[in-house]
Amino acid sequence: MDKILREIQREDKKNPYTDQELAEMLNVARSEVISVRKKNNILDSRERRKKILIKDISKIVSENPQMSERKITEILIENGYNISRSAVSKLLKEENLNQSKIGIKDKEPASSGKYVKVSKVVEEDGFEELIGIKGSLKEKVNLAKSAIMYPPNGLHTIIYGETGVGKSELATCMYKYAIKNNIKEENSPFIVFNCADYAENPNLLIAQLFGVVKGAYTGADANREGLVEQANNGILFLDEIHRLPAAGQEILFSLIDRGEFRRLGESSSNRKANVLIISATTENPDSNLLQTFRRRIPMVINLPNMSERPKSERYEIIIKFFEREAKRVNKNFIITKEVMCALMNYKCTGNIGQLKSDIQVTCARAFSKSIFSSDKVIIDLDSLRDYIKSGYYDCNCKNEKYSEFSVEDIYIDISELVSGKNRILSDNEISEIYNYAEKELKVLESKCFSEEELKNAFIEKLDKKFNAIKNNKNLSDRRSRIDWGGQLKESTLEIMDKVIVFIKEQFKHVNQGLYLALAIHIEHAIGRIKDGKTIINPSLDKIKASMPMEYELSRYIMGIVEDLTQVTFPEDELGYLAYYINKFCYNEESIKDKVKVVIVTHGKVGIEMSKVVNHILGIECTLGIEIALTDSPSEGIEHVLEELQKIEARKGILVLIDMGSLVILGDEVEKRLGIRCKTVNRVDTLLAMEAGKLATIEGKSLDGIIADLKKNKNYAMINTNKFSYRKNEYGKKNVIITLCLSGVGTALNLKEHIEKQIKEYDTLIEVKPVAFLNNNLEEELNDIEAEYNIIAICGTIDIDYKNVPFISYNEVLGKNGINKVLEHLNSKQPALNIENQLNNLIHEDLILYNFEGISKEYIIDTLVSKLEEGGYVDSKYILSVYKREAMGSVVMASKVAVPHGLPENVIKPAIAIARLNKPIVWDNKFMVDLVVLLALKENNKKEIRSLFSKINDQHTLEVLLNTEDKNEIKELLS
Template sequence: MNRIIKEIDREDKKNPYTDQELSDMLGIKRSDIVNFRKEKGIPNSRDRRRDLVMREIRAVIMETPDITERGLTDILVKNGYRISRSAVAKMMKEVETKGEFLNKKTENNDISIKKITEINKKIENDLINENVGFENLIGINGSLKEKVNLAKSAIMYPPNGLHTIIYGESGVGKSELANCMYEYAVKKKIKDDKSPFIVFNCADYAENPNLLISQLFGVVKGAYTGAGEDRAGLVEKADGGILFLDEIHRLPPSGQEILFSLIDRGEYRRLGESSNKRKANVLIISATTENPESSLLTTFRRRIPMFITLPNLDSRSVEERYEIILKFFERESKRINRNIIVTKEVLYALMNYKCKGNIGQLKSDIQVSCARAFSKSTKEDNKVIIDTDSLREHIKKSLPKENKILKNEKYDTLEDIYIDINEINNVNKNYFSKHEVNEIYRYVEKELKVLEGKNYSEDEIKNIFFDKLDKKFNQIKKNNIMSDRSEKQMISMNLKNETVEIVDKVFELLKNQYESINNALYPALAMHLEHAIQRLKDGKKIINPGLEKIKKSFTEEYEIARYVVGIVEDVINITFPDDELGYIAYYIHKFCMNKDEVEQKVKVIIATHGKVGIEMSKVVNNVLGLECTYGIEVPLEESPSDGVESAMLDIINKGFNTDILLLMDMGSLIILGDKIEESLGVRCKVLSRVDTVLAMEAGKAAVIEGKSLDAIIHDLKDSTNISVINQKNGDFHTKASENKENILITICLSGKGTAITVKDILEKQLKDMKHEEIKVVPLGMILENEFEDEIKQYEKEFNIIAICGTIDIGYNNIPFISYSDVMNGKGAERVVEILKSNKNHMEKDNHIGLKNLIYEELVLENIEGISKEYIIDTLVKKLEDGGFVDSRYILSVYKREAMGSVVISQKVAIPHGLPENVIKPAIAIAKLSKPIIWDNEFMVEVIVLIAMKENNKSEIKDLLFKLSDLEFMEELLKTNNKREIIELFSEEY
């Protein structure tokens, strides 16, 4: 055992030996090395280098406070450390806390504790005030986050900032960003409070260079006819501040050139001066709608180091567009000094219409709608109602037919908005905000104002309100279920101790009443009760117009709510009104169930190679608050057949007697569905994909919604691109063809009569060729804008082989057969050719062969693997460059890796992404010159990155079979070049 100590003593201190490395080097069991270390008090490899790494990280952060995780990782790697970005991120968080600086000794004796404290204080203040100046900019944490970071960098860069070009379409907010940059500079004390912000539109003087120069730089008396006195220019006025040059593309080349000396040396002359050089410290921010590459001089562009491109309105998220719309309505409410009601139909239209002028046009259109509505109101009205009649015609066109809002999850939360000029700051700025959704009282008050504004009777208001309340609680339930917040996280969200005590006691009460309580009730009820208590303390009323209906509909829940209120009153000595009991009863109704209510018709099983399925199941069950899914591990070291048997035994031991939905990742698990049906005598459907979102949807449908197996499959197929596997023969059937009847469609632009005639001819020809099973559907006259909708309806129920017509409309790559072919007797022959082609194509796709997926340019041998991320990035780049995957593939790989890595024999890692991001199937291979740490657990020598489509099941199976074979692995590790690697993977096995 002394050998262990010797090796540790002489190891590279930057990269200490892991227990596995010591085991491989000394021929001693890893477990024996671990026990010896612990006995001797020797830290593990991570802890042995911890102080060394932390010192280096501190030094870098002190020198470069704004360095990113990636930047710091790159520096450490260049300095000789083998370290992952995730490990660096954890250490950065420690270093950037006050406690880390004060409690750890620093090697730099020149840095005093006082100085370190000051630095930490600055870091804390920076974190608190990081968005000053930009706080009112919508999208600061979304689509504009990176843009704002660039803008901050331009302002902060020493000594005087970086000159900047802001590029974007008209109306995207270039001027607003420039203003925010100025505010940021002032509030961060980079610029003086009185420093100027001067705006100059270059278009105003584009055609007159002399006037342009005089405006920018000033003029001396007598410089030209009419120059009767000395006059300062905008540059002089902007000294010490910012000069914003709007529409800089309108500045002619001569105009751009006169700025060179100002940009280069901070010098300029007034028009008419020949010798006197003036000085000015001016930061230039410019804006343009034209591509700077073509509209500005190259010599000018080189002098402007910062370039910021702003997205157009269509590129912004629906959340951001909603906030922008709301902001403009709030401004108009203040302008006209009236409360405003905006109907949800108007909101839908404004969020969906094509706004070519971006935010600028959106603002104008909202102003027009408010003006129209205002003109219809009377002086006595204290509110203005913005309905669809107030909209311009081009906006109305975005509304669905019959004015019905489409059923789209993104717009589920759209409601009429009530903007009170006295409470504008309390309007829900983001209808996607989970915290706001739970604030039921504000919602109730706004909805009542909206309903009362529409002259409903009291009974009508109660009935409508009850329906709205039910919808609102569905949103609350959904938002809390999907929020992934634990009870401990909720407690840390500034909840008062008394609230936590109340909710804990309420949970104990409910556990005695219900067999299943969704965990999401904890945060939802905690926030609600905190609002209720504070509201009563503030002397505000709690109103529940649906109280009587709640009492009748949820009698049991209402009685339990009485006990809940008793708990609240005992803890805080406050009386709750009956209206509040109604809300609490609704929470109980939505989140609590008894066994008979949660009996599953379907069990959802997640089966994966490795522990990914088990961990994914835990995540899903924790988020949904119920045991909705069951994870199964297929051991990586077992052969495919043994792996299936292990999984099958695990499933049998669970004693399932219901239908089963099996989510599987790849390989030999295809046959698991057959075995389940044979052994358990239940129906089993297998889906050829597994990810957390899909598992969550399946679990929710099975348990919370209690749907049947067929209903779940139908819903998942409609909302995703999954494939259902026919277990009996292993074939993959996509949504387009699974168990669907083949049909031909005939269309005729002149009328249905001709289409029917062609139908009759085709049916006779098909019968003669013994294909009478193919149905022919005549559609007759179809207008172009209606054609797609009509065909989509047929695609839902049938597999469309081809479209016959006089004109090839070219829909969705469906084959076209001309009427002339039909009349010449060749129509049916074309149909048969298409069927054969489809069959051959499927067969070809399904049997590519493993050797045809290995390309020389995708095989890297004896490369130095700096880190896991470096290897993945390198291999995916190879795949992208070769046209095998799209740009989104790399994200799907990292998402999959985040759920857990697939490693075989502890030496081969198999990262992979989603099939929908694969253009052409391929396998990328990297054989390393020396092992690297993979997820702080394995020493990996080979990385096999799989880019497969869903119909490459046989190739996946062959690959896993090879990699699971010890003899194959030994030969793979002995290979010395690309040729040997390719030959080994290409051999029949």
């Protein structure tokens, strides 16, 4: 209790801790925090800061009554508040500071005051501490947010993944998101229940979930509310949902469907509860939960395991756990690079959960050795368990797989572990250099280096840091002041305007990222000196010797800054300024010694694209070459070769092309000019910019550029393949067609699956999704065939196209699915030709007319039930229908819905039809009068085409929608 009160006492009054944050920080239950707070008459976090917040808002509004909510929010953030615009808006309304009273306008120009507005207000999120939200978890987080925001009370959700992947953490983040964005009140409950605890006792399960009435069983001597009542207007998190027996799942039906339940022992009346259910499981929900239960949980979020996530995210997770432990023991940490390598590389089968536990034990072992040390804990190999150490011995820290981040000694300073501080960019990218330098010096000093060794080691660290700053993607992406993720003083921008003019007079090529990077640095430097802090650079003499020109130019830059600020800088600062010049400014000779990026297009597009890229990056990093539209492929290649002979390309050439006819260009350059050359197809401005940046700014090799571009699935690599199946004399690229009715459901899923599989083979294969319902399907396929070699067609419908092999959806997803695809690269398989008549697929007992369809789900359930009863489909078919519908519905003529499931769940082909007595809304887009549910095999393509042509006929459709006779419906469609 004391520690909770102590943390509340010393919290930042502008950003008080929420109950959840206190619980996580102190490793106690949230309910305990709430209990202590209420017992001591302490308000919740919103109320605790309300008084000071109202005071500050009132002051801002009184000084400028016309100020918008957005601007008020920006000033509050500038003054140290961590607050969203929605929270400010809500408070203004609650306190009756409405627009009519203070004249607030939502639109206003940027002010000309002390600060220039350069940032957008970031809404409080709740997911900010979840690592990977912009990487491997981006799509998962978006799904989680959608589930929370969906009106009126969110979507019930299943989180699926291996043990330790972070299912509970994601559920907690969803709760925080709901609270921080005012979707739920701050005091809304978050109740956790582990289904495994009561898996074998349904009665106890009912009692725990729904409560008990007095006398319900022996010993029930009082009424007791259950977890559902406790979770009212909040979230109920059901962990290990797969351990819930069938009876337990069925118990929840009425709660999910109608928000009603009864306590154990109640028989007469129903109780109401507004509860959002989030559940977690390590087992496949489709095979381990009742289908009737699974259908009631519309949102499924599948979390990746540790091995499926990028190494960079594992690195961030490790640092995050070490920071938590440093804060817990209140000591600075030094973690050796050997420990980092071991933790990055050992087999962590328990995923994040095991990693967290292993780091806690490691810190405990290290802490016990340094318990009498005054300020720091050194974590070295001796602190690790043996099975973790094995990761170090198997690891090469200089290996390419670690190139995305730095595996080196880490210094964690607890004084900097303060939440709520917004930086322009993250600490391992472009945060001010002084903190980095101080941290590295502390680490180096702990190693007992000689003075010379320390200087050499420090300059090596400094060089890595400035390379990271130079290569930071945020610098090239944030080219205007509006795009910058923070705020810079007007005086800083005035200084930079003069500095950049001077620098451009000295260098022809200046990386445009220099403006923002140096502006941040100068602002930090001025603030540091004004605060009386020192600037130290122990390697100053070495920088001066290795960069004499940059060092002298730095003197002039320092003079500009000193004249405009009246602040005197120490000489050590010259070393840092010299590094910025060295890394961001280029002369002609340094540009020559880079890979040449050449953009070749038919017409002037390539030349103009090159100009745009060079202007944006501030460097002549690309060359554009035009091929006349009247030139043949061979003439075009000859012209390009003539132009390439004029340039100096010591490190090779990367050619970006616009058409497949130029794919052999790379081979021709290597054969006739003797220069290494790679070719990339389908050039656009973003691709050209990325290639130019990698080549000229980052100075990567030709192979390094190709490797980086291949990480982006949008860029199709040419001449980097290990396979060249069915490649003809024109250099056509191989393609696999994925096919489904709409082209956006199963076809896209198959595309992603195949691309993921063939990535391992590094093949020259593209995958294209195509819609069967496209009236010009054959024409589209002919166009594709003109440019590509079609290897195979994969999907749910065999269209028998020119003897191109067909591979069914089920085969592709099978264990050896990719091998079946690759087997067809040089072979032709006869397509199936099983022609069933529509008359044999449509049966009177499968036709419902004047049917009262109260909802989409009710109609689908009814039609599938008829198919199941007739032995046409198996029990899994209904789930495949809902999965398809979740990918996107097929609706024809805006009136006819065509739901369908997987062919593998069809026992014998059939079509079920419902002619509705009144139209219903289908997916919030269409008013549907007719539902035609297809249960067909891959070889029913002719029947599908015939059926769709009849539905698309306006006269036939009108008769269908007005007939009262089942036989007529069958005749019209047969």
